[in-house]
Amino acid sequence: MNRRDALTSVAKVETLESTWGNQILDLQADKIDLAFAVNPTPERSLVIDFSTPILVHSFTVITKKGFAKPQTWSELNKPEVKIAVDIGSTHETIARRYCPKANILGFKERNEAILAVATGRADCNISLAVLSVATLKKNPTLGELAVPRPLLTLPTNMGIRAEADRRYKDFLSAWADYNRSLGQTREWMLKGFEAVGLGADDIPGEVQF
Numbered sequence: 001m002n003r004r005d006a007l008t009s010v011a012k013v014e015t016l017e018s019t020w021g022n023q024i025l026d027l028q029a030d031k032i033d034l035a036f037a038v039n040p041t042p043e044r045s046l047v048i049d050f051s052t053p054i055l056v057h058s059f060t061v062i063t064k065k066g067f068a069k070p071q072t073w074s075e076l077n078k079p080e081v082k083i084a085v086d087i088g089s090t091h092e093t094i095a096r097r098y099c100p101k102a103n104i105l106g107f108k109e110r111n112e113a114i115l116a117v118a119t120g121r122a123d124c125n126i127s128l129a130v131l132s133v134a135t136l137k138k139n140p141t142l143g144e145l146a147v148p149r150p151l152l153t154l155p156t157n158m159g160i161r162a163e164a165d166r167r168y169k170d171f172l173s174a175w176a177d178y179n180r181s182l183g184q185t186r187e188w189m190l191k192g193f194e195a196v197g198l199g200a201d202d203i204p205g206e207v208q209f
Contacts, residue, residue, distance in 0.1 A: 021088025038159035039090045049162045051172035053155035058129040058207045061146040067123045069146040073098040084113035084122035091126045129207040147206045
C-alpha cells in the first residue's frame with residue numbers, strides 16, 4: 001500500500017462486548033485494540049496506555065424511594081447503609097474510597113446493582129451522572145437523584161495496549177484534546193442524550209462532562 005492509499009483507507013470497526021472488570025484483560029489478551037471510558041488508575045497504567053481524557057464525569061447517587069437524599073458522601077458512610085455497585089468499575093472505587101464504613105454490595109453488572117435498589121436490597125447505587133440520569137428517565141419510579149458534596153469527578157480516557165511506538169497513543173490524545181476544546185465532545189454527549197429522551201435541562205447544573 002502506498003502512502004496515498006494509506007491516508008485515504010478506511011478502517012473496519014468491529015465492536016466487542018466486555019465489562020468494566022474485563023476490559024483491561026481484553027486489551028492485554030489482544031482481544032480488543034481500543035477501550036472507551038477507561039479510568040486511568042496508576043495500577044492500570046502499569047499494564048496499558050491511555051490517551052488524554054475524552055470526558056470528565058461526575059458521580060451521583062440513585063436512592064431508593066423513601067431513603068433520604070444524601071447531601072454529602074459522609075451521610076452514606078455508615079454501616080447501616082447498603083450501597084450497590086458493579087464490580088471493577090469506578091463506581092466501586094468511589095464507594096470504597098468515600099464510604100468505607102457502608103455495606104457495599106458488589107454485582108457483576110450495573111443492571112443487577114440497579115435491580116437491587118429497585119427491589120429494596122440496597123439503599124442506593126453510585127453511578128456516573130450520565131448513567132444515573134438516563135436510568136431515572138427510563139424508570140422515574142425507581143428513586144431519586146442526588147449529587148453529594150464534595151462533587152467528585154474522574155477523567156475517562158481511551159485505553160490501548162502498551163507499545164513502544166507512541167504514534168497511536170499520541171494521535172488518540174490529539175483527537176481527544178481537539179474535540180473537547182472545540183466543544184464537539186459536549187455536542188456528541190447531548191446528541192446521545194437525545195436518543196434516550198434526555199435534554200440539556202435534564203442534566204443537573206453541577207454535573208460536568
